[in-house]
Amino acid sequence: MTQPVRVRFAPSPTGYLHVGGARSALFSYLFAKRHKGSFILRIEDTDRQRLVPDAVEQITESLDWLGMQADEGPVFQSERLDLYAEQAQLLLKDGVLYEDYTTPEQLEQMRTAAQKAKQPFRFRYEQAALKPATPNQKPVMRFRVTDGEDVIWQDAVWGEQRWQRGVIEDFVAMKADGYPTYHFANVVDDHLMKISHVIRAAEWIPSTPKHLLLYEAFGWEPPVFAHLPQVLGADKAKLSKRHGAKSVLEYRDAGYLPEALVTYLASLGFNDGTTQETYTADELIITFSFDRVQSSPAVFDPERLVWMNGVYIRQLPLDDLYQRTQGFWPAEAKNSKETYRKQVLALVHERLKFFAELPLLTSFFFTEPAIDPNLFPKQLDKDQRTQILGATLAALENSDFSEADLEQRLRHLVEKQGLKTGVMFGLIRVAITGSTAAPGLFETLHALGRETSLRRLANAVTLP
RNA sequence: GGUCCCAUCGUCUAGCGGUUAGGACGCUGGAUUCUCAUUCCAGUAACCGGGGUUCGAUUCCCCGUGGGACUACCA
Helix, strand or coil: CCCCCEEEECCCCCCCCEHHHHHHHHHHHHHHHHCCCEEEEEECCCCCCCCCCCHHHHHHHHHHHHCCCCCEEEEEHHHCHHHHHHHHHHHHHHCCEEEECCCHHHHHHHHHHHHHCCCCCCCCHHHCCCCCCCCCCCCEEEECCCCCCCEEEEECCCEEEEECHHHCCCCEEECCCCCECHHHHHHHHHHHCCCCEEEEEHHHHHHHHHHHHHHHHHCCCCCEEEEECCEECCCCCECCCCCCCCEHHHHHHCCCCHHHHHHHHHHCCECCCCCCCCCCHHHHHHHCCHHHECCCCEECCHHHHHHHHHHHHHHCCHHHHHHHCCCCCCHHHHHCCHHHHHHHHHHHHHHCCCHHHHHHHHHHHCCCCCCCHHHCCCCCCHHHHHHHHHHHHHHHCCCCCCHHHHHHHHHHHHHHHCCCHHHHHHHHHHHHHCCCCCCCHHHHHHHHCHHHHHHHHHHHHCCC
16 A cells, blocks of 8 residues: 655745745655655745745746645744654653754854864864853753664665765754754654655755654654756856745746646656656646656756647637736837737747747837837838838728738738838838838738728828 | 766757767748748758777767866755
8 A cells, every 4th residue: 555645845034935946846746746646845944044925936836837736834943843852852851862062153053163274174072062151051962873773775867875874963953043944844844744755855955864864863764855857057056045046937927838848847857758848737746757857967047948838829719818918018008909909919929939028019009109200211212212111001901901801902012112022021010010021911900900000001191 | 185976969858889969949041921920842051189909989988178067054
């Protein structure tokens, strides 16, 4: 009888959720769903100094947006303090934990001394201060590491890991303020919450032996550990907030699709062995396995994400796309009809990489564009422009402004004028859009409509 | 300094002893075309180095080199 799969994502609420953290959450989520297990959110808020007020909301908002709702939680460690204290007392009684009154200043001195002597610093029971230095001093509780066999575990991603006990220091389990350290709270909670697989970033590998020692001392069966490869920045250093790693919410606000971010994140350190590039969430769940998770780190490449987002946008039916673009339209679009906005959206659909580009791509559909005469085709001088624009005006006077009719009239005019299509259409394009890059000319004129189109053409005649 | 990890195109990756080392992003060129974009085609570019093991190493082992993580009363 195998235990049900229960995994947790356990961020500390010290700020927003960045893409590296989201990748960890994603792999936990995929594994849980793959095995019909539970995905649990636990907030590791045992560091009161680094707490950030809105962090928990930001994290849950990010997870929700990505489609990774927790089955349980959030569970707050700060609300389980008595639990840790209780377990600590047990180990204290057994002599596994001991009280140490060494002050931070003394600790600092010991470290610098060791560094000077080029010796590794590992705190040992022998160095502990067993009595308070001042009457009111509160001790920390340290784990007493004793001699014994190597600490070994089978990592689901990295294979067998082996550590000598001698290199593990007497780490702090309970801080002087009565809060547990990460290591202690983590182990106690993972056990109490019946976590089956601990899935976390590779930076935790060096502290796993400490956790294993704790499981051993408690007489608890440790969970399976699966460490995930690092996500690196362009400079190859670990992605971090300090490094300017973007938050998940920033991508949302820039108009990225969650399914694109998810698929991209999944590709960082995981692949299913095929050449498939895009996946639905269900496909990722079905295909996910630690057997195909890398141990080598991956650099986060924003350009590939942009490409992938474009792919997902193009796959979206127009109505769906329209719903998703709410909030991204230029301010001037407010007064326009929904059918018109959809018509415009259809014209820029395949040009859109992320929604924040929408105003840039579409503002001329809603407001008069500023026209820079330098953008007009250089082949034409002022007189020629005036003449051609005038002829265009006359040619479109009686058009019904259907795309077909516009095309017929304009192509006919090109021929009559003896011009190159690109030159004449380029002239008209700048006149009505203010840009040299825009959707197709007939579609644009059709969408803009007779009145606006003719007005803009007429205005362009007066330009220097 | 100590402990540990990692190593295929610039980037994400396939490869699990014998391949013209494959795909994707990016970049370049071309086709389509009224511009841009899309789409399609082509090109560019990689096994970190040195020893082994083997008939044969990108692949297995060792040593270098490079990069990284950890080394807190932070997580």
